[in-house]
Amino acid sequence: MIGEFELIKKLTAILKEDTIGDDTAYIKIGDKGLNITCDAFLEDVHFLIHYPPESLGFKAISINVSDIVANGGKPLYGLISLMIPDYIEERFLERIYEGVKAACEFYSLKIVGGNVSKASKLGIDVFLIGEVDRFVSRNGALVGDDVLVTGTLGDSYAGFKLLTSKKAYEEYELRLIERHLRPTARIDYINHIRKYANASMDISDGLSSDLWHIAERSNVVIEINKDKIPISNELKIFASKNHLDPYEIALSGGEDYQLLFSQKKEHFNPFLDNTVIGKVIDKGRALVLMDGKELERKGFDHFKKR
Ligand SMILES: [Mg+2]
Secondary structure, three states, X not given: OOOHHHHHHHHHXXXXXXXOOOOOEEEEEOXXXXXXXXXXXXXXXXXXXXXXHXXXXXXXXXXXXXXXHHXXXXXXXXXXXXXXXXXXXXXXXXXXXXXXXXXXXHHOOEEEEXXXXXXXXXXXXXXXXXXXXXXXXXXXXXXXXXXXXXXXXXXXXXXXXXXXXXXXXXXXXXXXXHHHHOOOOOHHHHHHHHHHOOEEEEEOOOHXXXXXXXXXXXXXXXXXXXXXXXXXXXXXXXXXXXXXXXXXXXXXXXXXXXXXXXXXXXXXXOOOOEEEXXXXXXXXXXXEEEOOEEOOOOOOOOOOOO
């Protein structure tokens, strides 16, 4: 099978739509700007069936909110398609919806419809619509821009490894697991992104491949410094106990649902938990450099093994 991104290119070529390629699609109805997105959350692909059902509902909403926020939008309404196998009981579905409800309250959005169907495995497919007065694409990075990320990276992957490798946890491990099971999309950045970001996306596949997405869509050269990548204390402990490089985890882990964006240097806001990890240094070609060398893309691709 070809890679996920080549597949998307081939399929969108059939539709002859060149607007595809951001976290959400930007549409205008009258003079109102909207962004729409959908993301399926599937058993054995994105989650395991023994995870707490409330967290499945919460995360299915978060991953879609994250895409809306990445483009500077504010989430408003959603639809959910549930795919339900025989072995799922009613109470399990109710608990998923308790997670959905908590997410809707947290993000101030409403689920206004959806549908259910039988399936061989559990799936939660969410469609979201948001309003956006300035749509921020991946394609607007400018030479001289700083490149920033929010929060810390790599925690979710460490949480996933812990969830699937042991049963009793220390306090720091539980915090990593929480990041994996119940990520919160960065709605606190909506205003900053829509006002100041030149290019923006969320980090869902892994920082290294997501940096390449911005470089390619903006046709620029990005240089980053490895030691600027923000790593949590929990990830540092996890990495040292497991003899792993926390920066490698942050670069390739994925599912962080933090934001990756570029902006002019003067727009840096020291009151936000954002970190400058690099700079846009040239245009006319797509390239990502880390400490002077070409950065290998090592993110999540549905159709390729890691
Ligand atoms: Mg995304």
